[in-house]
Amino acid sequence: MVSEELDDVGPRGLRLPHQARHADERVCRAGVFGEAHGRPGRPRSGVNDVVFAATLRTVHELGYARATVERIAVAAGVAKTTIYRRWPSRGDLIVDCLIDAFGPIPMESTSPTEIMSTAVHWIAGKISEPGVGDAFAGVFSDAVSDPALREVLSTRLQDPVVQYLSGGHRSPL
Incomplete structure (x- = not known):
């Protein structure tokens, strides 16, 4: 230095x-x-971690609707362009943030019923963490009127679970 x-x-x-x-x-x-x-x-190392932490903190403090990319960027100490280079929309950012927050779901069974039960309990526990529940509810609510966001949710969240349940053996998230 x-x-x-x-x-x-x-x-x-x-x-x-x-x-x-x-x-x-x-x-x-x-x-x-x-x-x-x-x-x-x-x-540039660690930018995703910083942005994800700022996203959850901003959603927790301001609510999902007021957690704009601009406010998240300020909270993370990065430029908006840093965020938009990685995620084309707030919805994409929130989905990746949630995937990061949930981490891999612990799968100890091969029974689809037990897997689904474990996943539901795991997610229910995670959404009680600050910012996670509001982000989860907000992104799904936005997806009702946003076809592109519905596609992101389907591709990034639903499809991996369906693949796992139909014979894939890696954790869906």
Whole structure:
């Protein structure tokens, strides 16, 4: 990490060491614009985790209807474009957030009845967590009038469960 005093403001309001004021020098300053020998820009690892946590927190605090992508981005400390690059809509974000929150359903049986019972109990327990229940109810409610979101829910949530119940043997979520 560069330890010299930061005394100048560069692009996007980033503080620069006085030696890194020129564009051709910026790429050599690890910790200012990214790693010196790695990919330029800020590190991207963990962005999904941060966005998912901010999504659930925002839904919990403001309710599903007021949890806009803009508010989620602010809560996560990322740009809206960071979110829209990964998820084309709030519905897509919420579905992936829920899949992440639920994690793999513990499947200890091969009986379809027991599997369904386990899945229902697992989901019921998860929706009691802050933000999860409101996000779950909200995304399903939105899907009533949004065919694209219905397709996302079908593809990402329903189809894996149906596949599992008809002979696939990996956890549906």
